[in-house]
Amino acid sequence: MGARRALHSLTICVVGLTLAGCGAHDADGAADAAEQLYTAAKGGDGAAACEWLSADTREQLEQDEQKPCLEAIVALELSGSRSTKTSAYITEAKVDLDGGDSVFLEETPSGWRVTAAGCKPVPDQEAPYECEVES
Amino acid sequence: MKKFVRDNSLSIFFLALFLLALGFQSLAGWQDFNNAQLRHHGEAIGYGRYLVSSEFGVAMLENWQSEYLQFTLYVVATVWFLQRGSPESKELDQPGPESDEEQKVGRHADADSPRWAGAGGLRASLYSNSLLIVMGAIWVLSWLGQSITGRVAYNEERIEHMQGALSYGEYLGSADFWERTLQNWQSEFLAVGSMAILAVYLRQRGSPESKPVGAAHEHTGVTG
Numbered sequence: 001m002g003a004r005r006a007l008h009s010l011t012i013c014v015v016g017l018t019l020a021g022c023g024a025h026d027a028d029g030a031a032d033a034a035e036q037l038y039t040a041a042k043g044g045d046g047a048a049a050c051e052w053l054s055a056d057t058r059e060q061l062e063q064d065e066q067k068p069c070l071e072a073i074v075a076l077e078l079s080g081s082r083s084t085k086t087s088a089y090i091t092e093a094k095v096d097l098d099g100g101d102s103v104f105l106e107e108t109p110s111g112w113r114v115t116a117a118g119c120k121p122v123p124d125q126e127a128p129y130e131c132e133v134e135s
Numbered sequence: 136m137k138k139f140v141r142d143n144s145l146s147i148f149f150l151a152l153f154l155l156a157l158g159f160q161s162l163a164g165w166q167d168f169n170n171a172q173l174r175h176h177g178e179a180i181g182y183g184r185y186l187v188s189s190e191f192g193v194a195m196l197e198n199w200q201s202e203y204l205q206f207t208l209y210v211v212a213t214v215w216f217l218q219r220g221s222p223e224s225k226e227l228d229q230p231g232p233e234s235d236e237e238q239k240v241g242r243h244a245d246a247d248s249p250r251w252a253g254a255g256g257l258r259a260s261l262y263s264n265s266l267l268i269v270m271g272a273i274w275v276l277s278w279l280g281q282s283i284t285g286r287v288a289y290n291e292e293r294i295e296h297m298q299g300a301l302s303y304g305e306y307l308g309s310a311d312f313w314e315r316t317l318q319n320w321q322s323e324f325l326a327v328g329s330m331a332i333l334a335v336y337l338r339q340r341g342s343p344e345s346k347p348v349g350a351a352h353e354h355t356g357v358t359g
Contacts (some may be wrong), residue, residue, distance in 0.1 A: 054176075055176070056176055063208060087294070087300040088289075089189070089287050089290045089291035089300070090178065090180075090188055090189065090291045090293060091172065091177055091178055091180065091291065092290075092291045092295050094292065094299070094300060095295050104297050105296060106177055106295070107177070108178050109178055115297075126298065128296055128298055129297045129298070129299070
């Protein structure tokens, strides 16, 4: 194989892998899950909202609020309804909503589930967001 | 066929080792990624998906870029830098690109010289530096790939810890990018530097990377 062909093949390999590896698959699904949770919680449908929480986060919410998830979730201060930006990487995603909230999600066998909601950034970029509910 | 294998055994040996090592790296990396997923109750991913993920990409490319940088630097540094007694060095009175006559360029080319060596002008200049150009280009592409896939893998980790994602520019200035880069560079520089020095005093019988066993330590640029 000549040097030119070898370099050409390597370029295709590197670029292909890089592009393929750039995003998680189904980033739209993450935005959809975040919007569904917010719509249900703000509409008073706690049961539907809890369906979009990850198992760990649901358990943590019930433990923190000392009440069932479907009651606790509708009492959270959540702001926003439409996603403005989705950042999805391999199995994790962050969705920013028009009300200023950010939502963190992870991929599960059932699809994207929310691990933290009602999140706001703090001045220190290296510190975690402060959230209404998190696992 | 037998002759082809014998005549190309060095390339075939390393290509086979490369493919084996890459295959096992991908299997180990996949297992490691899924172990980490399970530790925080995340979803395990399939092998095919791992192979096209940035997690595998950055693990592979961060090593590629440093290897190609090592050889690129070695190719160019040995034009001017010398090491007394080392088979890796030219003789001490020959630093620099040398004359056209010594390099068989232009009208000094032999009948069986590569066509571009005898062509003169831009083609001869390009061909005179073609090893550096190609190795350097592979280094730059690999490093670019490392930076792009590294950002994705790092942002996955940040989001898992409820931190904001970094832009590409922010990632290029991050400790993660430079730690991945420099941990590979330092090991390559150490290996190459120590090879240049150790080959002054130590021998491997039959290897062109070594001087002949009986060659004096002071003899420079001699291979066995």
